Amino acid sequence: MIATDCGSTTTKAILIEKNDQGEYRLACRGEAPTTVEAPVEDVTRGVINAIREIQELRGRQFLRDEDATGAILKPQQGDAGTDLYISTSSAGGGLQMMVTGVVKKMTAESAARAALGAGAIVMDAIATNDRRLPHEKIERIRQLRPDMILLAGGTDGGTVKHVVALAELLRAAQPRPRLGSSFDLPVIYAGNAEVRAEIEKILQGRCSLQVVDNVRPSLEHENLGPARDAIHDLFMEHVMQQAPGYAKLMAWADVPIMPTPGAMGLIIQALAERDKVNVVGVDIGGATTDVFSVFDGVFNRTVSANLGMSYSVSNVLAEAGIANIQRWVPFDLEEHELRDRIGNKMIRPTTIPQTLDELKIEQAISREALRLSFIQHKQFAVKLRGVQRETTISDAFDQEGTPNTLVDMMKLDLLVGSGGVLSHAPRRNQSTMMMIDAFGVEGVTELAVDSIFMMPHLGVLSTVHPAAATEVFEKDCLVRLGTCIAPVGGRSGSTGHVLDVELALPGGSKKLSLSHGDLVRIDLADGETAKAVLTPARGVDVGRGPGERFEQTLRGGSSGLIFDARGRRPMAIPTERAARVAAATRWTKALDLYPE
Amino acid sequence: MGDAYTPGLTVTRSAVVRKTRRLPLPGEVVVQVGQKVKAADVVARTALPGKVNLVNLANAIGVMPDELSSKLAVAIGAPIAKDQIIAKSTSFFGLFKSIATSPIDGTLESVSEVTGSAVLREPPIPVEVTAYVDGTIVEIIPNEGVIIESRAALVQGIFGLAGEVTAPITVVAKQADQVLDAKDLKPEHEGKIVIGGGRATLAALRRAIELGVSGVVCGGFAYQDVKELLGYDVGVAVTGSEPLATTLVVTEGFGDIAMAKATYDLLASLEGKRASVNGATQIRAGVIRPEVVVPHGDAADAALNGASHGLELGAPVRCIRAPYFGRIGKVSGLPVDLHTMPSETKVRVLEVDFDGAKIVIPRANVEVIEQ
Numbered sequence: 032m033i034a035t036d037c038g039s040t041t042t043k044a045i046l047i048e049k050n051d052q053g054e055y056r057l058a059c060r061g062e063a064p065t066t067v068e069a070p071v072e073d074v075t076r077g078v079i080n081a082i083r084e085i086q087e088l089r090g091r092q093f094l095r096d097e098d099a100t101g102a103i104l105k106p107q108q109g110d111a112g113t114d115l116y117i118s119t120s121s122a123g124g125g126l127q128m129m130v131t132g133v134v135k136k137m138t139a140e141s142a143a144r145a146a147l148g149a150g151a152i153v154m155d156a157i158a159t160n161d162r163r164l165p166h167e168k169i170e171r172i173r174q175l176r177p178d179m180i181l182l183a184g185g186t187d188g189g190t191v192k193h194v195v196a197l198a199e200l201l202r203a204a205q206p207r208p209r210l211g212s213s214f215d216l217p218v219i220y221a222g223n224a225e226v227r228a229e230i231e232k233i234l235q236g237r238c239s240l241q242v243v244d245n246v247r248p249s250l251e252h253e254n255l256g257p258a259r260d261a262i263h264d265l266f267m268e269h270v271m272q273q274a275p276g277y278a279k280l281m282a283w284a285d286v287p288i289m290p291t292p293g294a295m296g297l298i299i300q301a302l303a304e305r306d307k308v309n310v311v312g313v314d315i316g317g318a319t320t321d322v323f324s325v326f327d328g329v330f331n332r333t334v335s336a337n338l339g340m341s342y343s344v345s346n347v348l349a350e351a352g353i354a355n356i357q358r359w360v361p362f363d364l365e366e367h368e369l370r371d372r373i374g375n376k377m378i379r380p381t382t383i384p385q386t387l388d389e390l391k392i393e394q395a396i397s398r399e400a401l402r403l404s405f406i407q408h409k410q411f412a413v414k415l416r417g418v419q420r421e422t423t424i425s426d427a428f429d430q431e432g433t434p435n436t437l438v439d440m441m442k443l444d445l446l447v448g449s450g451g452v453l454s455h456a457p458r459r460n461q462s463t464m465m466m467i468d469a470f471g472v473e474g475v476t477e478l479a480v481d482s483i484f485m486m487p488h489l490g491v492l493s494t495v496h497p498a499a500a501t502e503v504f505e506k507d508c509l510v511r512l513g514t515c516i517a518p519v520g521g522r523s524g525s526t527g528h529v530l531d532v533e534l535a536l537p538g539g540s541k542k543l544s545l546s547h548g549d550l551v552r553i554d555l556a557d558g559e560t561a562k563a564v565l566t567p568a569r570g571v572d573v574g575r576g577p578g579e580r581f582e583q584t585l586r587g588g589s590s591g592l593i594f595d596a597r598g599r600r601p602m603a604i605p606t607e608r609a610a611r612v613a614a615a616t617r618w619t620k621a622l623d624l625y626p627e
Numbered sequence: 628m629g630d631a632y633t634p635g636l637t638v639t640r641s642a643v644v645r646k647t648r649r650l651p652l653p654g655e656v657v658v659q660v661g662q663k664v665k666a667a668d669v670v671a672r673t674a675l676p677g678k679v680n681l682v683n684l685a686n687a688i689g690v691m692p693d694e695l696s697s698k699l700a701v702a703i704g705a706p707i708a709k710d711q712i713i714a715k716s717t718s719f720f721g722l723f724k725s726i727a728t729s730p731i732d733g734t735l736e737s738v739s740e741v742t743g744s745a746v747l748r749e750p751p752i753p754v755e756v757t758a759y760v761d762g763t764i765v766e767i768i769p770n771e772g773v774i775i776e777s778r779a780a781l782v783q784g785i786f787g788l789a790g791e792v793t794a795p796i797t798v799v800a801k802q803a804d805q806v807l808d809a810k811d812l813k814p815e816h817e818g819k820i821v822i823g824g825g826r827a828t829l830a831a832l833r834r835a836i837e838l839g840v841s842g843v844v845c846g847g848f849a850y851q852d853v854k855e856l857l858g859y860d861v862g863v864a865v866t867g868s869e870p871l872a873t874t875l876v877v878t879e880g881f882g883d884i885a886m887a888k889a890t891y892d893l894l895a896s897l898e899g900k901r902a903s904v905n906g907a908t909q910i911r912a913g914v915i916r917p918e919v920v921v922p923h924g925d926a927a928d929a930a931l932n933g934a935s936h937g938l939e940l941g942a943p944v945r946c947i948r949a950p951y952f953g954r955i956g957k958v959s960g961l962p963v964d965l966h967t968m969p970s971e972t973k974v975r976v977l978e979v980d981f982d983g984a985k986i987v988i989p990r991a992n993v994e995v996i997e998q
Binding site: 165166169170191192195196199200202203204205207229233337342343345346348349350366367368370371372373374375377378380381382383384385386387388389390455457458626 | 676851859863910972
């Protein structure tokens, strides 16, 4: 089987083969620059180049001379060709949508969740109560030129007038699609079911309208499935047909092309469901960063459209501020030089860090891109608003993070990283540390990384061949990095004692006593486990409550066990220049992140 | 990975440059195939739909939305003038009258019987597209625009600010690495395209704007200065619409960096010629480079721009990442195996000859100079 992912910067191809033992395994991967843009403007060129690399590395033929039926040789004949070809895509800016709702925090938020869950970037959410005047909303809709609009609003049997007003805004704005000036913009209506006839009357003939079940039939319930399915269908039927070369690519693929984040979401949900764990997944790309979470079975996805490591790297600087990036750089660098280097990465997005300092700078920026994306995710992954619920006194005193968020770092079991800067870090410890720093993991959390960036491929494969997808995911894709143990609370920033640890390791027992600011790594290989007795100091929480002692089995990985007592909420990082560099250098050494 | 290199920026004395000039919405093309045009000539025009105003007429005259159609004083689709009565109602046997007037000149587009709102649209906004470069119309895109072909010298930059200008070139820097400062700019540079050498300072750009210089072309610019100039960070490289009086084209990158000698020499040789310059940059989705186009109508050795020779032995390349950022050399080796860099990254590399010194660099970190 061959699977490709057409990303904004590179097209990645993987080859999966059934070996002599009857196992499905990753055989080979290839990549090439994505060619959706000028001068080539045909996505299939990059796909062919990536598959050609597999062909060269594997010494087998997968491509035929290009003809009308497609360039990929199917089905397999002897040693040549492949039985299945599938693809995901986020090239050319991915799927860009606009959504509407009556109340910003209720139906508009449900509509945004449906669009994000389908793998879209939400350019704007227009709501009746978003404080913009009607003409401002109309101007905004006209400027945006989305690929698709999800028109939601009202619960079934609820407001009619406000939903009709939203449709009238759309009609007045006469929005045009981003790609292709000759086709009608796809609009999905997923609002109050009782207004359907009225909506059809207003929008018929002015756009390509599809009506599906309400995303929020009542305040207590969301029903995102029908809208998500309609988005996927329209993505294939309308949007992809307009993108350069996609009509040909769609003809080659055996199953519909999925937006990359949609495919990644599938695999994260499957992992959470299978192991009954709370999972956060992240995919940091060149242009965007996607965050996925499953907490207590509830799936959420967000995309930070302008936080990435190449095209939008300067935007990370703009949003995080220079000081926040500098705090992760373990050497002294003049501010203007750091700015110039980041600017040059933006205009030359495909370049690679050749020197060690360049790598350190990129990994510092990635921490901020991930941190900011995760903040956005926590703000979005919330319980349904508008539902009557009881609050406790502890809610009132909770000053940390986002109220009402579903993301509870203490309850997080597994953090999975993907995307170039995490998957291709020269040392796995670098990925471990980037994720710990960026997400500020708390309590006991396992960490893993996508070995070579193939989770989206496996996500779409799971829809046609779940057994192969699962086997490859476990054996070739998911690299276990180890477990991080991060105490929270106590006297942050002081040198006080925070945690005692008794470890029963495969090679013998070990005791640790951690003070504030300590960062300690213990070897524990992938496949090995260690029994730990964790005794936090008074007021310090490692997962079972302040001061609560407990036993837990910890799983190893390429980085082993990381005991991180640098403090949380927030992490205690010196602000003074020399002290900051010294702290960053100390932590870098503790994990042997870089060559001497 | 054989294709894993960055297509370069074109710097050439003579090429066939094709420009697609397209309207934002379908409209009228006003030129013919084969027609010769000047940069300032209009080639296509259209009218953008006017701005929309929403007025709740039902509320204004105190009736239910479904009664509104009988209360309109103007037919749907009819023109309206500012302060003209567009709906009225009477009550108590004509004793009380309520009226709604138009806040704009335009047309009454529609009225909703559910919300009671009226859509009032302002008159269409005329839009014209000019040729931008002197040349010949070679293709008409029906109702959308034209393709113009011009034989010209072409210099593509890497980053720019502000949009299209046409003006004569004047060379200010005496050599390719000379920093362009405010003191170098004089009143006689007003309405000119000023060629700097190395970095242009923030003070130089501000002085250029003050003097009414049409454009500045330089090797480098500090990224921090972009923020100082615009008041905000350019987070994603999509530019061209900045409201600056002077268009900026940076040929090499951010920082203190000299203009490539071939670029400087070419621009210097074009002193006094009229150039079409655009700062618009879009690294993603479409790849638009800032540019200096100097049409010369000389067909002699012109080749169609865009034909790249790729990465081959002897090809001139520009390094586009530290530690050799900005240096120009020739490809002297293309090893097949992956190399481990000091960053421990394993990559495909090439060997570059910098005036006799041979250096190994990731293939992704060079740009072929298209000549």
